[in-house]
Amino acid sequence: MKSLLGKKIGMSRVFSEDGQVTTVTLVELGPCVVLAQKSQEKDGYQAIRLGYDKRGKEGDDKIKGNQDRSFRFVKEVKTDDEHKAGQEIDLGQFEVGEIVDVISTPKGKGFSGVVKRHGFHGAPKTHGHKHDHRGSGSIGCAFPQHVMKGKKMAGHQGHTRVTVKNLEIVRIDPKKNLMALSGSLPGCRNAYLQVVSRQEKKEAKKD
Template sequence: MTKLIAQKIRMTQIFKDDFVVPVSIIQFAVDSDLSGIEEGKKLRVSGTSKGKGFQGVVKRHGFRGGPKTHGQKHSHRAPGSIGSTTPQRVLPGKKMAGRMGCDRITLKSVKVVEVDNEQKTVLLKGSVPGNNGGRLEIVIN
């Protein structure tokens, strides 16, 4: 099990005969050894997701919000009740609005599409977490 540090360059796509393959381009350091990475191999990719700032419960937790009609004025995207009368407090872990993103995300079984040993770049199938230029940890099984 080998761990390498890489940088996400950007996303692009490869056009095949009947379909399109979305790929992420990642670049390794100049002194990295890419001998363990070949086409078709599956890797484990970890990184920090994009930060989205302070978000409400509809975007952050997928709440439906309130009804659009029947006397509603300002509660279309409100969370609703946050607790009952009996405990007289808000229970810990209640899903509420707050900061979203900037979490460590690990993707398993990300397939290698192409390897360029001269430029130390690898094309991975699909998207990987983080901004362009973000740091990634690649684990080779």
């Protein structure tokens, strides 16, 4: 499976030859270093462990041989291809027009009510209502006398892993390791993310 680690740079616009404007998010991808190779015979599955954003010399002195901790972002990627430890992988494996998924962590918004968190419209502003205009209303009934599991209620919003699907690769700059993806991505600037090829995920499910 084609996959690469990187970080979000920011948003911009791209103009096509016919004058159409596409909103894109700039992502810096790779180069990623292969830290380990998982084999079917030894580990029971085929995968590689990738490392991105290497720490400085001060971090290397404290690590004492733990190669995973010498990178700020480490992820395991399933693949059938053979790789060697220390090998570098860049964004040359992706092409313009390809459809990908992006896995990232959105901004944390703290404790939020149901209007902001789930889009509830709230209570009427008149007809005797007081103090609960942004409340959730009833959360259950007389039977079964408890709140059903999964009920949408107020709580912590954001800061959880999110996958944004079906994003198109608009442009690629191999020299600067930059990729422009259509639309927006979760997370703040410099947020770490993972780009996964959508086509190969579909083929893996068929098998």
